[in-house]
Amino acid sequence: GAGVSQSPRYKVAKRGQDVALRCDPISGHVSLFWYQQALGQGPEFLTYFQNEAQLDKSGLPSDRFFAERPEGSVSTLKIQRTQQEDSAVYLCASSWDRYSTEAFFGQGTRLTVV
C-alpha cells in the first residue's frame, strides 16, 4: 500500500476486555515498530520487529501486552484485560532498515478504556 495502515482507527473497550490492534506496514519494509502515545505526551517505544522476529520488546509495559508479526508483514498488538491506563494512541511505524532512520508512521489507533 501507499502508507502504513492501522485498524481500527478508534476502539472503545470496557475494562477487562481484550483488544487487538492491527498494523499493515509499507510493502517490503523489514522493520516494524509499535509506539504508545498517551494524551499530551510524545510517543514511547513498545516493541520492534525485524521481519517476523521480535528483536526488542523492552518497552512493553506489562505481560498483558503482546505483539506478533508471524509472516513478517502484518503485525498485531494485543492487550489483555485492558485497564484505564492503557488508554492511548497506539502508533505503528515501518522502515526499510533496522535503525528507524526513516520510519513511516501510521495514523494510529486511539484506544479508550472505560
Next chain:
Amino acid sequence: AQSVTQPDIHITVSEGASLELRCNYSYGATPYLFWYVQSPGQGLQLLLKYFSGDTLVQGIKGFEAEFKRSQSSFNLRKPSVHWSDAAEYFCAVGDGTDKLIFGTGTRLQVFP
C-alpha cells in the same frame, strides 16, 4: 540513557512570522536526530533528520534545523510560518539501534 527535552509546550505565532522550536538532547555519542510533525488525528510525518555531515539540515515544507553539538541542541526553524503549519511538533533522538526517543512535543498555534 538518551533523552529529549522540548522546553516549550505551546507556542503561538502570527502567520508570516519566523519560528524556532527548541530541542535539547542527552546522548553520549553523535546521535541521530529527527523532527516530526503531527496534525490532529494524523500520524507522524518526518520533516527532517540529521545523521552526520553538514550541521544545517533542510527538510520539507520549508523547515530547517541546525545541530549544535556544544549546546546539545537541534532547533527547528522556519522563516515564514503558514496557517497550515499549526500542529504538534516532536523532536526525537535515535542511537542507531531500533528505537526513537521522543520529546513531549510543542504545540504550534498560528494566528492570521
